[in-house]
Amino acid sequence: MTFTYVINYIMSHSAILPRSAFVRQWIAGISGGVLGTLLMIYSVKLDDTLILDLRALPLILIAFIFGPLPSLIASVLIGISRIIFFDLNTASLSAGVNVVLIALVCGWLSTLRLKPYTKLVWMTLYAMLQTSALIYWLMPEPGPMFWFNLIPAFWLASCLGVFVFYNFYYHLRSTNDAMRKLRTMVTRDFLTGTGNARHFDAQALLMFKRANRESLPLSLLIVDIDFFKQVNDTYGHVAGDAVLKQLVTQLEGHARPQDTVSRNGGEEFSLLLADLDIDTALVIAEQIRSEVAAHPFELPDGATKIRLTISIGVSCFPSHAKSLNELVQRADEALYRAKDQGRNRVCE
Known part of the structure; x- marks a missing residue:
């Protein structure tokens, strides 16, 4: 929630950032990459090379708010961080490809003419299914713990995070819209619409x-x-x-x-x-x-x-x-x- 609030605050204050949409997209992507890296560092270690975390969430959120390019930037940063902090091996390379694919698909979904909540549901389902399949493929012997403890907890935490984000984001957005209208009312003549x-x-x-x-x-x-x-x-x-x-x-x-x-x-x-x-x-x-x-x-x-x-x-x-x-x-x-x-x- 802190990440959502800070990004929303920065992006809604033109005095803090340049007006260039391209620059803002890069800043959003880098911010998402930093958050994904932090979530990856504080992860659950499954074995010597395999870890489980919520790094896909920033990719979903960035794609949902800003579109394909920032999500792709964030995924590349997360993939590089996976190799830097956890060595180069099959698991880290697979994880890097995984986050890039999630960014590409979620970025594509963000461009579709769907209701916002529907977009978010499809992004989350895709990211969770692909990540779960990757973990299953990389684990030597997935047993009952994988099916009845690990995966349910992973899905519950991810879906809960997306749900909280969705409601918090739209609360911030409605608050920003109200403040924007209030600032306009303060500086515009109510009758003619020109400046007061x-x-x-x-x-x-x-x-x-x-x-x-x-x-x-x-x-x-x-x-x-x-x-x-x-x-x-x-x-x-x-x-x-x-x-x-x-x-x-x-x-x-x-x-x-x-x-x-x-x-x-x-x-x-x-x-x-x-x-x-x-x-x-x-x-x-x-x-x-x-x-x-x-x-x-x-x-x-x-x-x-x-x-x-x-x-x-x-x-x-x-x-x-x-x-x-x-x-x-x-x-x-x-x-x-x-x-x-x-x-x-x-x-x-």
Whole structure:
């Protein structure tokens, strides 16, 4: 269970590992190989060359979670460890081939379109049957102890381990999913689906640090809908919500992957533009303003369409501000000037 928890924790935290799926598969495979080796070291010795242990379990678990490649990597490591720690002989070579075959078959089973529990059952049955057959073949004279003590205990321990893993793994997975949804809810605006004020604060800090470190420009647009209260008073809050969603769609249409769109509150939005100077930011702001002014906002009744305008304040690091607080303050001041000058305009 500790192994399952640690692997699950590492794989679910992108800050700990690189984002590369290939690197993660190798780490999972090596981890499974280490666990299989530990289980093999603490084994039951049947004779001078033959041992019995639960080394197949990590292969099953790794194949079930990560697929064929990590399971194969783990099997190769376990096979090599079998020879290193227990000498080179018929039993160790046979055990090495056994774990590789288990990894290959379990890896193949992991790719099939079966229910998760069904996959795990087939993986376990195959691994147990093949291992039991190998032990029977290698034992000089398998007697009653083999049939009535050794094999039942081996199967019981293996099946119990897989059963415990399955339930523990899905408990961890459901917990991770719940935490992921919670983190998303904390940083996303519930109405429009874009970032909220908390998201803006976090992204603005990251983007500003990068801009400052690499001597790059960072522009901020603060957007406010003109006379939005009249929309709510005239058509209702449901219509106002529909307008906000459509405006977000237009703002996101001007955002690149490295940019950040947020709803800072009410009818106020922001757009952080990475690596763009003030002149380019003003051009983009004017494009947004003119497109919004020309856009017919469709209300929920499907028949009514209204026209709206927006005012935009623009500031830029380092031309307008030397700190993040000053960047936000200058954009706010520019927005107020736009409103004072008659709205439906862009000011810097």
